[in-house]
Amino acid sequence: MNDIALRLTNVNKTFNVHSAEPVRAVRDLSLTINRGEIVAFLGPNGAGKTTSLDMVLGLTEPTNGTIEVFGGTPAKAIAAGRISAVLQSGGLLADLTVGETVRMIASLYANPLAPEEAMSRAGITKLEKRRVSKCSGGEQQRLRFALALLPEPDLLILDEPTAGMDVNARQEFWKTMRQEARGGRTIIFATHYLQEADEFAERIVMIAAGQLIADGPTAEIRELTGAKTVSVRWPNVTEADLERLPGVSDVVITDDRAEFKTGDADAAARILLTETPATDLEIRSAGLDAAFTALTEKAKEASARATN
């Protein structure tokens, strides 16, 4: 059996090709996603996430390059009910109730999941009789999720699925989604919430200015910046004491502790523990936020070099 769910090969999408200012929304994107993976497309506004996912969903065509979903075209995968999506907005009729909406969409499929089951899995059974117009943003997202489950897709695409949800709703949503993933679905979601990618995805594909800037397991992406935060207990320490350590920056001294960043945490730790009064040493990897900023800067520099 072929284990590949999605393969993009040198995909480009340029809007307004013939205008004076074409927009290169996606540039030479190549990646392979296997069945059962949970992947976050992470990037700032305008990075090209929605455009990439729209192409996977067959809503727009690449300018060039190829996209294969389960070995065929996106259109074929959609027709077979193997791929479905929870998109950012739109697509709901305000005057229908939640139950009517789910039953109506279910009637369009040959072998859908039972509407009650879809509502139950999306956690909206209690909302069955409520009009869509009266549902909160988060509840409407759950309804879209119930609709996406109807064809029992192998690949679920979620474009900023928790936009408009508060913290509790967001956590509930991801709890449901984890259960779906355990059932063997491939899940790809776009987000600019670094924490969401960090907590939920197994793999992060970082995109900035239409280009892939990093791709790997979540922990690996966090490691990519190299910089680590070192914290030690050292009463009466001064900034001058820390300056002799390698690559120190961002020093913060509070009460009896000092915290700083360094690109060579091992060397700093060796000196701290053998040549100074420092004790209780902790080393942390930089957060995803820092990794993202550093990688975006690197991508900008690379892009500037390429165009100069």
Ligand SMILES: Nc1ncnc2c1ncn2[C@@H]1O[C@H](COP(=O)(O)OP(=O)(O)OP(=O)(O)O)[C@@H](O)[C@H]1O
């Ligand atoms: N139909 C279009 N015509 C012209 N430009 C477009 C079109 N759709 C998107 N773009 C441009 O393509 C770039 C990528 O947009 P896209 O919506 O894919 O980014 P995104 O990463 O999903 O951003 P966000 O997080 O804000 O949703 C942006 O510069 C956007 O303005």
